[in-house]
Amino acid sequence: MSIVLKHREMILVAAIGLLLALISMRFPAFLEPRNLVRVFDDTSILAMLALGQMLVILTRCIDLSMAANLALCGMVVAMLNAAFPGVPVPALIAGGMVLGASLGALNGVLVWKLNMPSIVVTLGTMTIFRGSIFLLSGGQWVNAHQMDDAFKALPRTVALGLPVSSWIAVAVIGLFLILMSRAPLGRAFYAVGVNPTASVYAGINVGRTRFFAFTVAGMVAGLAGYLWVARYAVAYVDIAGGFELQIIAACVIGGVSIAGGIGTVPGAVLGALFLGVVNNALPVINVSPFAQMAISGAVITVAVIFNARNERKKGRIILKRAQGEGAA
Amino acid sequence: MTQIPHISRAIPDRLESPLATALKSWEMLLIVVAIAIFIANSLASPYFLNPWSLSDATFNFTEKAIIALAMAMVIISGEIDLSVASIIALASTAMGFALQFGADAPTLAAIGILVGIACGAFNGLLVSGLGLPSIVVTIGTMSLFRGISYIVLGDQAFRGYPRDFAWFGQGYVWWVVSFEIVLFLALAIVFYVLLHRTNFGRAVFAIGNNPLAAQFSGIRIRRVKFVLFVLTGLTAGIASVLLTARLGSTRPSIASGWELEIVTMVVLGGVSILGGSGSIAGVVIAAFIMGLVTFGLGLLNVPGIVMSIFVGVMLIVVIALPVVARRLRERRAV
Numbered sequence: 005m006s007i008v009l010k011h012r013e014m015i016l017v018a019a020i021g022l023l024l025a026l027i028s029m030r031f032p033a034f035l036e037p038r039n040l041v042r043v044f045d046d047t048s049i050l051a052m053l054a055l056g057q058m059l060v061i062l063t064r065c066i067d068l069s070m071a072a073n074l075a076l077c078g079m080v081v082a083m084l085n086a087a088f089p090g091v092p093v094p095a096l097i098a099g100g101m102v103l104g105a106s107l108g109a110l111n112g113v114l115v116w117k118l119n120m121p122s123i124v125v126t127l128g129t130m131t132i133f134r135g136s137i138f139l140l141s142g143g144q145w146v147n148a149h150q151m152d153d154a155f156k157a158l159p160r161t162v163a164l165g166l167p168v169s170s171w172i173a174v175a176v177i178g179l180f181l182i183l184m185s186r187a188p189l190g191r192a193f194y195a196v197g198v199n200p201t202a203s204v205y206a207g208i209n210v211g212r213t214r215f216f217a218f219t220v221a222g223m224v225a226g227l228a229g230y231l232w233v234a235r236y237a238v239a240y241v242d243i244a245g246g247f248e249l250q251i252i253a254a255c256v257i258g259g260v261s262i263a264g265g266i267g268t269v270p271g272a273v274l275g276a277l278f279l280g281v282v283n284n285a286l287p288v289i290n291v292s293p294f295a296q297m298a299i300s301g302a303v304i305t306v307a308v309i310f311n312a313r314n315e316r317k318k319g320r321i322i323l324k325r326a327q328g329e330g331a332a
Numbered sequence: 333m334t335q336i337p338h339i340s341r342a343i344p345d346r347l348e349s350p351l352a353t354a355l356k357s358w359e360m361l362l363i364v365v366a367i368a369i370f371i372a373n374s375l376a377s378p379y380f381l382n383p384w385s386l387s388d389a390t391f392n393f394t395e396k397a398i399i400a401l402a403m404a405m406v407i408i409s410g411e412i413d414l415s416v417a418s419i420i421a422l423a424s425t426a427m428g429f430a431l432q433f434g435a436d437a438p439t440l441a442a443i444g445i446l447v448g449i450a451c452g453a454f455n456g457l458l459v460s461g462l463g464l465p466s467i468v469v470t471i472g473t474m475s476l477f478r479g480i481s482y483i484v485l486g487d488q489a490f491r492g493y494p495r496d497f498a499w500f501g502q503g504y505v506w507w508v509v510s511f512e513i514v515l516f517l518a519l520a521i522v523f524y525v526l527l528h529r530t531n532f533g534r535a536v537f538a539i540g541n542n543p544l545a546a547q548f549s550g551i552r553i554r555r556v557k558f559v560l561f562v563l564t565g566l567t568a569g570i571a572s573v574l575l576t577a578r579l580g581s582t583r584p585s586i587a588s589g590w591e592l593e594i595v596t597m598v599v600l601g602g603v604s605i606l607g608g609s610g611s612i613a614g615v616v617i618a619a620f621i622m623g624l625v626t627f628g629l630g631l632l633n634v635p636g637i638v639m640s641i642f643v644g645v646m647l648i649v650v651i652a653l654p655v656v657a658r659r660l661r662e663r664r665a666v
Contacts, residue, residue: 120648120652121605298475
């Protein structure tokens with residue numbers, strides 16, 4: 005099983021490598037470490053969000069409200085910073101994460117306690133969160149000059165060769181690796197997705213596990229909200245509009261099965277990186293920015309076709325191995 | 333633990349009367365909500381109760397409602413199509429492109445509808461031909477279709493549609509009755525017959541309830557699903573003709589975000605997002621409810637984004653209320 009999963013990630017690594025090789029044939033500058041760092045930093049927010057979304061998808065749910073959650077937390081953090089410039093940045097980040105987690109928990113409670121389908125709940129909360137940003141801000145922007153310098157500078161500060169926002173992404177990836185492989189909760193996410201009925205018999209509360217998935221996804225969205233607003237130094241109603249679908253696309257490209265139960269941390273991160281490389285390469289190879297949407301659409305469609313074939317193949321391999329073991 | 337009292341409850345001697353069932357149905361609840369909103373609107377704004385403004389109110393939801401009819405069938409079969417708004421954009425772009433070569437109004441409409449069908453067939457091929465999950469397929473084609481419009485148009489727009497083409501989106505059949513609403517009601521009847529009165533419709537419900545059992549009872553699941561996606565594409569093509577004619581221009585961002593409003597409409601209409609149950613009547617009433625809410629709030633100068641909060645809250649409350657009510661009843665029964 006693990007061989008197959010590693011195999012899937014190896015294919016993604018190879019695809020990214022091939023992509024980089026093709027680009028560097030005409031534009032060697034793209035492969036310079038400085039540029040690769042920039043590409044990674046540009047993708048770090050998407051990678052973190054994809055990990056949060058992965059938890060939700062693993063438990064057979066989906067969270068369409070992540071981008072709206074990000075935008076709402078980003079706006080609140082930016083408005084707090086504009087109104088009370090004295091508040092230290094770490095406190096603001098913590099506040100954003102708590103707010104994000106509570107918005108995620110709201111999704112989770114509706115799914116857990118009222119048994120509502122997650123797609124309906126998050127469709128609703130998505131529009132509610134977006135609308136709330138408008139109500140809070142009155143449609144006004146929070147511009148760069150209203151934010152203080154420490155607030156804007158933190159994600160860009162370079163430490164040990166990487167910007168802080170990249171380090172935060174690395175830390176989040178590390179925490180997810182530990183959560184998914186070493187913590188009972190992480191294993192519960194898989195169990196609920198693979199077989200909810202068996203999970204109940206194994207003593208796992210399916211609803212509560214989903215609640216935690218939504219809460220963690222919300223917390224990640226809150227953190228990403230600060231990073232987004234600080235990085236682009238502006239907050240308005242429509243930031244990260246349509247980003248929810250990019251997040252899901254990163255998961256799908258990374259081999260997370262939309263049917264639940266299948267997906268790995270490296271896979272989701274690589275899926276995000278693949279999209280990130282594509283998005284960053286297009287302007288370099290002089291493709292019109294207007295073509296970007298069609299290309300990412302084509303990439304997603306191809307990835308879906310590819311994934312489905314992979315999943316089918318995997319089923320056969322497991323069967324063969326099981327038979328072989330039985331014979332031995 | 334709480335299950336035991338249910339078993340001891342007496343089994344009724346006879347079924348409830350059809351009238352009682354109808355009165356307790358989801359559609360009845362929707363009608364009550366619609367009437368309440370209608371009354372609230374007429375009390376809140378003096379401009380509401382006027383045949384012309386009521387007619388205007390229908391324009392902002394008929395195009396979405398036409399797609400919702402087909403979307404309801406797709407969702408009942410256990411699939412979903414998130415690419416409908418992008419199909420509108422692509423079909424509209426194709427019409428604008430044909431306009432540059434001097435196509436007349438009927439040709440333009442035919443092109444729009446054909447492009448819609450082609451896009452739907454592409455989705456259908458991926459979902460039923462390759463057996464892929466529709467939610468991810470249509471997330472992909474959603475970017476793909478609208479992306480092609482962006483490649484063609486960039487930040488430009490197609491304008492200058494002929495006057496007789498505009499009639500599709502702005503014309504009136506009789507007095508205040510617009511062509512759009514007549515077409516919507518006619519299509520609603522067609523879809524009602526298709527879903528509730530034909531073998532095909534029964535097959536759609538069967539697939540949504542239990543795909544495996546449906547397959548064993550000889551239903552060609554793949555073909556039915558393919559047809560459903562083509563139908564969704566067809567309605568998106570029709571909506572594209574209406575919307576393009578109404579606006580008189582094509583931009584790549586046309587109808588953006590509609591897919592979620594259409595899904596909201598369908599779910600509000602009592603169609604289970606998990607598939608297997610729902611009715612066209614419910615979807616039609618839900619379309620009117622959403623139209624009335626947005627138009628009423630518009631008359632009160634509420635900005636669009638605040639309206640979307642109402643729609644979101646409405647979606648969650650309407651789905652949650654029956655669950656909460658059942659819980660309360662059960663608690664009392666214990």
